[in-house]
Amino acid sequence: MEHYPEQLNGLFHALADPTRRAVIGRLGRGRASISELAQPFDMALPSFMKHIRLLEESGLIRTRKQGRVRTCTIETAPFAALDTWLSEQRRLWEERTDRLEQFVTNMEKPA
């Protein structure tokens, strides 16, 4: 429990940047091409593409090229992994409490 799993580190890193969060926010409303996504940002295309590649590597988005247009879509599975992480922490604390309970109630029993 002491570290975020590697996959989540990648996700948190991907979400730690305002440009990338804005891209995710936009893709949450539906698929979009790279040029549509880049349009609101005052940023050279190669720099913008770095953000897109990072998001794709983190698994948060998928891109597909059709002809000359690259379209991006959001992936929901990694967000489920974030949910799962908290449930995992809960399970860990529940089981830890089970063991504490068992330990102290066994101690209480006369030998």
Add this chain to the structure above:
Amino acid sequence: MNPDLDLAISRIIKAPRAVIWDAWTDPAKFAQWWIPAPTLCKVAAMDVRPGGALTTLMSDDAGDFVPHLDACFLAVDPMERIVFTNCLLGGWRPAERGFMSAVITFKDHPEGTEYGAHAMHKNPADRETHEKMGFYDGWGTVTAQLARLVEPRA
């Protein structure tokens, strides 16, 4: 309590408060329940006072022990409350990769002790931007919201 980042559990344990406190604060006893068997737990440091270290190691074969928890006690109210975090090490030194604070509470109960654990986790993304993205309810409902958002429109 932030339902997206916190978890709280409460349990009535049929044992006196002093016994549970002792199981929590005596290193030899703590090592017997902190990590699930058959993994072995070694308590490398347990200095039960604010700023004191709580360091546990674990091993699958009693050979090499590897780090399990590196934490720092923040508050210790005998028989009532223990607060610790892995965002700090012993002596309040900042930790490299901490993400959690926990408040453990012990209260008398007619059947024994009401034991509580409240764990709070670091918000991985800035909350304000999070809200701008439309995920008002946080991680707990992010998946459902995303599913709705990305469903093909009729």
